[in-house]
Amino acid sequence: MNRPKIITHMHIAIDGKINGPHLQTEESHKSQREYYNLFLGENAYYNQHKGWLCGTETSAIITGYKKPELDETVTEVPEGDFIAVDDAAMYYFTLDGLGRLGWEKNTFKYFETEAHVVELITEKTSAPFKDMLRRKNISYIIAGEERVDLAVALEKIKAYFDMPELMVNGGGGINWSFMTEGLVDEVSLVITPIADGDANSQPLFAYNEKYNKPTPVAFNLEASQVLDDGSVWLRYQVKK
Numbered sequence: 001m002n003r004p005k006i007i008t009h010m011h012i013a014i015d016g017k018i019n020g021p022h023l024q025t026e027e028s029h030k031s032q033r034e035y036y037n038l039f040l041g042e043n044a045y046y047n048q049h050k051g052w053l054c055g056t057e058t059s060a061i062i063t064g065y066k067k068p069e070l071d072e073t074v075t076e077v078p079e080g081d082f083i084a085v086d087d088a089a090m091y092y093f094t095l096d097g098l099g100r101l102g103w104e105k106n107t108f109k110y111f112e113t114e115a116h117v118v119e120l121i122t123e124k125t126s127a128p129f130k131d132m133l134r135r136k137n138i139s140y141i142i143a144g145e146e147r148v149d150l151a152v153a154l155e156k157i158k159a160y161f162d163m164p165e166l167m168v169n170g171g172g173g174i175n176w177s178f179m180t181e182g183l184v185d186e187v188s189l190v191i192t193p194i195a196d197g198d199a200n201s202q203p204l205f206a207y208n209e210k211y212n213k214p215t216p217v218a219f220n221l222e223a224s225q226v227l228d229d230g231s232v233w234l235r236y237q238v239k240k
């Protein structure tokens, strides 16, 4: 396989929702810690990866919806990808084809884990945006002409960072894109014993007509376990 093994790892409410009022509860905070421990904790179950990948909307929340500080006079930057840090313990990869994330620094801290930010952009991403990333020492990988080509991005991630596994951790939009493009091998769900009835919140998988459509995908249950906080951890293989 010319790409890392992909594991979609998510914490969800019992109705499959990944955001909403339930995230602010004690039950969710405990479950989020269990979720974190499974892939980034000291004795993490998933330990063959060097990071995780998220969608643009998730990263926009992380960056506080800040606009990138661009120097619009820049018309050219050196060609090709820019790997600013090649020996980080962990990497945070984000889709950002349109170049809209306003990172203030080149790391993102999630609980105790500090990860180096790697932007996944396209041939069309502007020179001022790439210049901003270079000035902040934020890595970028160019994959695709007008939208991020997920398969190419994964091949490059494997080549640059030598990781046998990569976690893909939401949101629902990119989870469904990776799934419908046949790029997910395993789904790992930490189900928090909670619900909030918010019909407008985001589900675990959500089609986006710009990228894909609804279609059934089936899974084989590999393992189930009750975690210390009462959450249930389920691991599924994707039926190809």
Ligand SMILES: NC(=O)c1ccc[n+]([C@@H]2O[C@H](COP(=O)([O-])OP(=O)(O)OC[C@H]3O[C@@H](n4cnc5c(N)ncnc54)[C@H](OP(=O)(O)O)[C@@H]3O)[C@@H](O)[C@H]2O)c1
Pocket: 009, 010, 011, 012, 017, 018, 019, 054, 055, 056, 057, 058, 059, 061, 095, 096, 097, 098, 147, 148, 150, 169, 170, 171, 172, 173, 174, 175, 177, 202, 206, 208, 210, 211
């Ligand atoms: N519970 C959890 O474990 C967990 C984990 C992560 C996130 N979340 C939550 O998930 C929510 C965000 O989910 P989301 O689904 O709205 O956003 P998302 O998946 O984070 O990002 C979706 C956006 O990414 C861009 N994108 C670029 N290439 C894409 C592709 N091939 N397929 C799909 N999107 C692509 C699109 O914007 P453009 O087309 O404009 O580029 C799209 O609108 C947040 O509330 C976050 O807190 C929960």
